[in-house]
Amino acid sequence: MQEIDDNSGRASSWFFAGMRGILSLPALILMTSYIGFSAFALEAGLTRWQAVFMTLSIWALPAQMILVGSMLSGAHIAASFLAVTLSSIRMMPMVASIMPEMRTSRTPVWLLLFVSHFIAITSWVFALQNLRKVPKDHRLAYFSGFCVTLTLTNSVLVGIGYGLVSSFPPIIAGALFMLTPVYFLSSIWRSAQQTVVRIAFIIGVVMGPVMAYLAPGFDLLYAGIGGGTIAYLIDRRRRRNLAHSAGGAA
Amino acid sequence: MIDGWWTYVVIIVAGFVATDFWRWLGVLFGNRLREDSEALYWVKAVATALVMAVTAKLIVFPTGTLAASPLWLRLAAAGIGFAVFLATGRRIAVGVLVPIAILVVGLWLIGF
Numbered sequence: 393m394q395e396i397d398d399n400s401g402r403a404s405s406w407f408f409a410g411m412r413g414i415l416s417l418p419a420l421i422l423m424t425s426y427i428g429f430s431a432f433a434l435e436a437g438l439t440r441w442q443a444v445f446m447t448l449s450i451w452a453l454p455a456q457m458i459l460v461g462s463m464l465s466g467a468h469i470a471a472s473f474l475a476v477t478l479s480s481i482r483m484m485p486m487v488a489s490i491m492p493e494m495r496t497s498r499t500p501v502w503l504l505l506f507v508s509h510f511i512a513i514t515s516w517v518f519a520l521q522n523l524r525k526v527p528k529d530h531r532l533a534y535f536s537g538f539c540v541t542l543t544l545t546n547s548v549l550v551g552i553g554y555g556l557v558s559s560f561p562p563i564i565a566g567a568l569f570m571l572t573p574v575y576f577l578s579s580i581w582r583s584a585q586q587t588v589v590r591i592a593f594i595i596g597v598v599m600g601p602v603m604a605y606l607a608p609g610f611d612l613l614y615a616g617i618g619g620g621t622i623a624y625l626i627d628r629r630r631r632r633n634l635a636h637s638a639g640g641a642a
Numbered sequence: 643m644i645d646g647w648w649t650y651v652v653i654i655v656a657g658f659v660a661t662d663f664w665r666w667l668g669v670l671f672g673n674r675l676r677e678d679s680e681a682l683y684w685v686k687a688v689a690t691a692l693v694m695a696v697t698a699k700l701i702v703f704p705t706g707t708l709a710a711s712p713l714w715l716r717l718a719a720a721g722i723g724f725a726v727f728l729a730t731g732r733r734i735a736v737g738v739l740v741p742i743a744i745l746v747v748g749l750w751l752i753g754f
Contacts, residue, residue, distance in 0.1 A: 431719060432706060442649055449658040454696055457705055459657045463649070472656035480661040482696065485689035487668025492677045501673065508665040513693055554725035563749045567742050573700040574720055578727050578737025580693065588683050592690035600695025601702035613697035620688030627683065 403533040406526070410537025413518060419542055421575045422514045425453060426546045426640050428568040430553035431560065436460045440554040447547045452512045453572070478609065479484045483617060487511050490519045507532065510539035513576060520583040587630065592623035711749060719744040 413419060426447065433443035438460065450456050453478050462472040487508050495504060511519075518538055526534045560568065577597075584590045599619040603611035675682045701720050702713065723741025730736050 413690050417738070421738070429707075438649070442653065445650065446653050446657060449653060450661050452661050454700075455657065455661050459653070461705065462656075463652060467655055469652050472652060473660050477660035477663070479696070480663060480664050482689065482692035483661060483664035484668040484671065485685045485692065487665050488672030488675060488685045489682065489689045491669060491672025492675050492682060495673065501669065504669045505666055505704070508669045509662055510701050511665060511668075513696075516689075516693075530650050531688055560707075562707050562710075562754055563746055566711055566749055566754070569704055569706050569708045569740060570701075570716070570719070570745050571738065573697045574723060574741040575734070576693065576697040577720065577724055578732070578734045580690070581724075581727075581739075582734060582737075584690070586686070588687050589690050592687040593694050596691035597698045598672075598696030600698035603695070604699050604703055606731070612695055612700075616692030619695065620691035621684065623691060624684045624687040627687070628680075630711050 393450060403530065406468075406533040407537035409532040411541045412540075413522070413538040414519075414541050414545060418514050418517060418575065418579060419545075421571050422453075422542065423546060424550055424568055425572045426549050427553045428560075428565065429453060429456060430550045430556075431565075432457070433550070434554055435458060436464050440551060443554055444547050444551045448543065450476075451510060451543050452480060452483070453631045478612060481612065482582040483511070485616075485620075486516045487512075490516065490523070493519070493523050494535060496529060496532075503532070507536050507539070510536070510543050515539040515542060517576070517579050517583060521579075586627075588623060588627035591626055592620050595619040595623050688730075711754060712752070715745065715748040715752070719748065 430443055432468065433446070438446070446456055447457070450459070457474050458479050459472060462475050467475075488490070490511070515535070515538060519535055522538075523531050523535065579594060581590070584593060596615055596619050599615035600611065603614045607614055672685075675685060694726040701716050704711075704716070708716065722744055723737060726740045727733070727737035
């Protein structure tokens with residue numbers, strides 16, 4: 393794909409190049425997690441089509457688990473909405489942080505709004521790792537090829553997996569649930585190029601569980617906005633000191 | 643569980659709208675961000691802290707089968723696994739396989 397000439401490279405060939413990302417380790421890990429979700433949906437009493445519809449329309453595994461859990465407990469639709477929307481606030485800075493790399497002055501907003509539906513943690517990490525290798529004009533086509541294919545493939549998998557595995561042996565089920573978080577730990581650390589991201593990584597890992605214990609329900613707000621702002625301030629101070637000492641030495 | 647069309651209404655309102663609302667805001671907000679601006683530094687920090695908070699919660703307060711496993715084992719698997727990942731050249735396959743192996747062996751030993 394690197395040989396494609398910048399001017400003759402059509403959007404469709406970049407879309408196709410992005411599709412190939414479906415065969416990567418992160419995509420395979422997400423697929424095993426979604427097989428786990430289809431077993432959970434069956435146990436919870438959702439129908440096959442409800443489980444597929446949920447995957448296509450929400451496309452965020454934590455939000456889907458939370459929604460199924462709150463439906464199971466017989467929660468009011470407003471309470472379900474609140475629980476899901478609190479867990480999905482992270483989508484806003486995630487989407488915002490990759491927009492400057494992806495859009496050009498000619499990219500229509502409606503197209504970005506459409507593609508944003510397919511952004512979740514796995515495709516966000518994919519964007520952090522791969523967008524820089526692609527010419528800017530073709531990044532949106534390349535990224536869409538990956539994330540749209542990933543969503544459709546997993547929706548099909550949920551439909552096929554439903555009923556195929558009603559339940560796993562506990563050790564296998566446990567390993568499946570553990571795959572996603574340990575994958576995020578190593579892949580996000582590896583893709584972190586800037587110091588500010590590493591500081592935010594460490595603060596987020598510590599503050600997430602601590603705040604969940606101290607302020608359940610609002611923990612992600614505190615850990616995300618509070619923790620992220622602390623990380624930003626620490627990094628800004630570090631950068632200013634660096635610039636200052638460099639200036640002093642010169 | 644609740645039947646038929648009402649479940650779809652719940653999925654659309656409490657699932658689709660509750661999640662995509664933030665994605666759309668992210669597009670509108672992100673369109674005003676310039677590359678290498680101070681604001682983008684802050685947005686990246688907040689996004690990373692949020693994602694890592696969700697990740698750490700999946701390990702410390704898991705849902706499903708893992709909820710019945712001991713916390714010390716999950717922390718040991720994730721912690722030792724991450725240390726090995728850092729010490730061996732930061733390969734993602736190592737960062738995934740080592741913690742899973744520790745967890746599986748640990749669960750087997752305690753007769754999970």
